[in-house]
Amino acid sequence: MKTNEVNKEISYETLLVTFGEGIGRLNTMFDDPQVWGVATLKQWIDGYETTRFTEIDDRTAVITSEYNMDSVKEWLQKNTPIINLEKR
Numbered sequence: 001m002k003t004n005e006v007n008k009e010i011s012y013e014t015l016l017v018t019f020g021e022g023i024g025r026l027n028t029m030f031d032d033p034q035v036w037g038v039a040t041l042k043q044w045i046d047g048y049e050t051t052r053f054t055e056i057d058d059r060t061a062v063i064t065s066e067y068n069m070d071s072v073k074e075w076l077q078k079n080t081p082i083i084n085l086e087k088r
Contacts, residue, residue, distance in 0.1 A: 020081030
């Protein structure tokens with residue numbers, strides 16, 4: 001199978017998330033990296049296989065994931081203040 005054929009089969013979900021607090025403030029939940037294994041929200045989300053967190057501004061991020069979006073979305077809704085969660 002050629003590279004371009006493989007890429008056509010991969011389908012990523014995308015979320016645009018606006019948080020109720022600044023992302024820098026949300027990072028304080030990871031105050032003990034030895035417990036969490038990470039130090040930031042980005043590191044936590046990027047830890048899900050095939051998932052990436054891209055900060056757009058202080059309160060907004062784009063999250064992409066091939067197959068873990070349901071778990072990421074559920075975790076975010078339980079653990080962070082969200083103003084808007086928009087599927088793209």
